[in-house]
Amino acid sequence: MEPVRYVDLLNQRYRQQGFPPYKWTINTETPLTAPSKPLAESTVSMLTSGGVSHCSMPAWNPDARNDFRLDGVDRDATGDDFAVNDSYYDTEDATNDVNCVFPVDRLRELALDGRVGAVAPRLWSGFMGRIYSRTRVVEESAPALVEELRRDEVDLFLLAPA
Amino acid sequence: MGLVARVVEAAGIPTVLVSTGRDLTEQVLPPRTLFVNFPMGNNFGAPSDLDQQRRILYRALTLIEEIDRPGAIVELDEQWPQSFTDKVERTLLAS
Numbered sequence: 001m002e003p004v005r006y007v008d009l010l011n012q013r014y015r016q017q018g019f020p021p022y023k024w025t026i027n028t029e030t031p032l033t034a035p036s037k038p039l040a041e042s043t044v045s046m047l048t049s050g051g052v053s054h055c056s057m058p059a060w061n062p063d064a065r066n067d068f069r070l071d072g073v074d075r076d077a078t079g080d081d082f083a084v085n086d087s088y089y090d091t092e093d094a095t096n097d098v099n100c101v102f103p104v105d106r107l108r109e110l111a112l113d114g115r116v117g118a119v120a121p122r123l124w125s126g127f128m129g130r131i132y133s134r135t136r137v138v139e140e141s142a143p144a145l146v147e148e149l150r151r152d153e154v155d156l157f158l159l160a161p162a
Numbered sequence: 163m164g165l166v167a168r169v170v171e172a173a174g175i176p177t178v179l180v181s182t183g184r185d186l187t188e189q190v191l192p193p194r195t196l197f198v199n200f201p202m203g204n205n206f207g208a209p210s211d212l213d214q215q216r217r218i219l220y221r222a223l224t225l226i227e228e229i230d231r232p233g234a235i236v237e238l239d240e241q242w243p244q245s246f247t248d249k250v251e252r253t254l255l256a257s
Contacts, residue, residue, distance in 0.1 A: 001199070001241075001242075001245050001246075001247065003183075003184040003185065003197075003199055004183065004246075004247060004250050005185055006183045006185055006186050006250075006254070007185045007186060007189065008185075009250070009251060009254050009255070010254065012255070013254060013255055016255070024189050025164075025165065025189060025190055026189045026190075027168075027189070027190060027191040028191070029191070029232070029233075030168055030171075030191045030192065030193050030232045030233040031168060031171045031172040031193055031232065032171065032176075032193050032194070032229075032230070032231075032232040033171050033172075033174050033175065033176045033193070034176070034230075035176045035226055035227055038227070039223055039224060039226070039227060044223065047163070047166065049163050050203055086203075087253075087256075088202075088253070088254070089201070089202040089203040089250075089253055089254075090201060090202070090203060090249055090250075090253050091203060093201075093203060093204055093208065093209045094203050094204075094209075096209040096210070097209035097210050099206060099209075099212075099215045100203060100204050100205070100206055100207065100208070100209055100215070101203050101204070101205055101206065103206045103215050103216075103219045105212075106206070106212070106215045106216045106219050107219060109216060110216065110219065110220060110223075115220060116223065127163055127166060134165060137165050137166065137169075138165055138168075138169055141166075142165065142166045142169035142170065143169060143173070145166065145169075145170065146169065146170055146173040146175070149170065149175055150175075154175055155175070155176075156175070156176055156177070156178075156223065156226055157167075157170050157175050157176070157177045157178075158177070158178050158179075158180065158219075158222055158223065159163050159166060159167050159177060159178070159179045159180070159192070160163075160179075160180045160205045160206070161163035161164075161179065161180075161181065161182075161183075161205075162182070162202050162203045162205065
């Protein structure tokens with residue numbers, strides 16, 4: 001099937017709710033950093049915005065707006081130990097198997113197989129729900145995450161939005 | 163999340179984003195993207211399909227070594243077994 005036209009759908013939604021047209025971020029350039037070592041020698045971390053919380057942490061507000069909480073998840077956490085709360089997508093599959101949106105078990109398996117060097121000490125869940133302050137993301141939250149990734153000596157970073 | 167990827171990449175850590183929304187990704191332009199034409203939240207496939215989840219995750223990670231053009235979007239060569247347009251519209255328009 002053709003890819004879903006999310007921009008059109010969301011514009012329609014905002015119009016229905018009586019909001020002014022959403023000002024989308026449209027970039028024409030993007031940075032690129034070459035990896036410094038092969039995947040099989042790299043330490044990998046990842047981030048999901050799918051409303052995924054470890055059982056040791058509070059559940060996310062499924063209707064979150066401008067929630068800048070960011071959870072670090074221990075790399076040994078198993079897929080059975082998560083809850084999923086997010087009203088912006090159909091969470092049934094992710095609730096049954098969190099690896100659909102946050103493949104913690106699969107990443108560990110790739111490291112055990114030697115196809116990935118190592119799983120970083122911490123994986124990440126945050127930036128979920130609707131975030132309207134792009135300035136705060138770019139100038140505060142994302143740079144703070146970068147500091148944590150450096151602390152964990154992360155070589156490669158994977159992001160899974162939902 | 164595309165914005166986060168751009169900040170992390172610019173700070174010197176290579177990234178890959180596993181997207182289910184092609185038009186959203188084209189606008190934000192993360193450094194590297196694997197586009198998976200599956201429902202939102204099924205970025206790595208179906209529940210309990212361990213092989214598929216591992217395959218998609220590994221494909222995304224290998225893209226970091228393969229892509230040398232900033233903003234490249236590579237589409238995963240797998241199809242979701244049925245149309246999910248209705249499901250997406252129901253969820254998004256209700257949120």
